[in-house]
Amino acid sequence: MTTELAGEAPLAKVKSRLKRALGPWGVFFEGFLKNPVMVGSIVPSSRFTINRVLSAVDWDNTKLFVEYGPGVGTFCQPVLDRLRRDGTLLVIDLNPDFIEYLSHTITDSRFVAVHGSAADVEEIIRAHGHEKADYIISGLPFSTLPPGVGPAIASATYRVLRKGGAFLVYQFTPRAGDFMAQFFKRIDKGLEWINVPPCFLFWGWKDED
Template identity: 45%
Template sequence: MPNTSRSRTKELMLFAGNFLRHPRMLGSIIPSSRYLVDQVLQPIVWERAHVIVEYGPGVGTFTAEILRRMRPDAHLVAIETNSDFVRFLRASLPDPRLHVVQESAAEVQSVLRRLGLAPARYIISGIPLGSMPEPVRADIAGKTRAALEPGGAFLVYQFTARALPSLQRAFGYVERGFERRNFPPAQLFVCAADAI
């Protein structure tokens, strides 16, 4: 897929500028590293993934790699609250499989319904669940579980383990990982109804 208007410098400047304005919403001054992207996406069985959702794509570090790896007939729904990032993603990733939606992750079920898509096989999340009030975090975790198809998984990366209890309450199975080569080092959680 052509990727004409993506420049690393532009991505870094847009991300850092938005971090200065909304530090709690972003959680990091630079986008995720290649190491983190690879580790978070590692559990995905791409042939089975017809609908994938990403929460908080930012400048599209995960988005571009998901598009590169996913099936030609799959859909990727990127849900982002920040209008600068939404505009940037729409302009820089012109792929008909990508749906960029300006909404909160809490609206995942209505977003999928509006797009006429089935429940997701995977939902990938980098939104700062740990800095949200517990009821908001619990609400997103519960709605995420309801938006997954049977056998689906919620793949989460965070800079703290604060969201772990909410994830454990919403999902029967949570496996933990760690990526120390990211800045900041990241906690990973693979969440599913049952062991995967």
Template identity: 55%
Template structure:
């Protein structure tokens, strides 16, 4: 009996099992890209270089709430959880119910919640978890293919949901989103990550504090 259990344990942690666990997120991502190509920016998940560059400006020591739009299979989600404080929370919002089910089933972390919903409703969603504002909000949503008017609405709601000094982190494959962000955010920093397929543009839009607070 012990021998059978040992063999099962070895099989569960063997090279084939590890390979299958590695390929599972890619297979899920590809299936959803085929089903909803307009809602997913690229057929290939983001590179580790892009993840690290995008998250580099985050002050993890003061972050209590991090929100992610369009988490997909968790390419950014897991590194965010690795960096977050033990008492912080990550709320991931996706309109794709398959991704939400996948993440809630795959990530066992008391600080994490994947929610089926729209980024437009970010304020009501974070309120359900006892928050009135977020420190950082990350988005990989393909703004250039969103229905007309939805992009600006997301930008406005995101600005309202951020604390003063909070940042909206956006990664895209074109400059289109900058025109969407500009009416809501006066301070936008940009960069390009070449180590990604395709090379990706990064935007950090900061909600500036009122002058009285900044003085």
């Protein structure tokens, strides 16, 4: 037992040093290895994908922007750069390593990181003093989520969005559109080629009644 622990200690130090050297890429890669079903990709989204996804947002009227599965924050700073001064960016992730990393690296007072499930978004935003979200973005891999989780997330997202808000989704397969179509009547679609791999884009709108 003692020998095993002695062997593990140097290995842990090497992993820690490698993680620090790689910075956010190291954290992202470790998260992918731990749970590839939830992370979905080994490579963060390109700036072309980020700009295109966020281009549909009415930033002047956005008070609460929510992100599912922020990872190491690829979208976080671009959102904060655009968000109004009295707005809030609330991110939700099941991976505690990602939440810890973001909490230590993003010091903006408008930023809130929550360890939890996207399916519980209604309870989470209310616990932080909000009733509705203006926009919600997600890169969660709908096609590989456990049975029932994708529809549960899409349903909760539709309920918690304000009228006129939107669910912004970027994926590597078109299946996310199938989950969204059960709840969103109007879905705009796109494809961003300058990404690894190319990315399917969806904007599901909660239209006014």
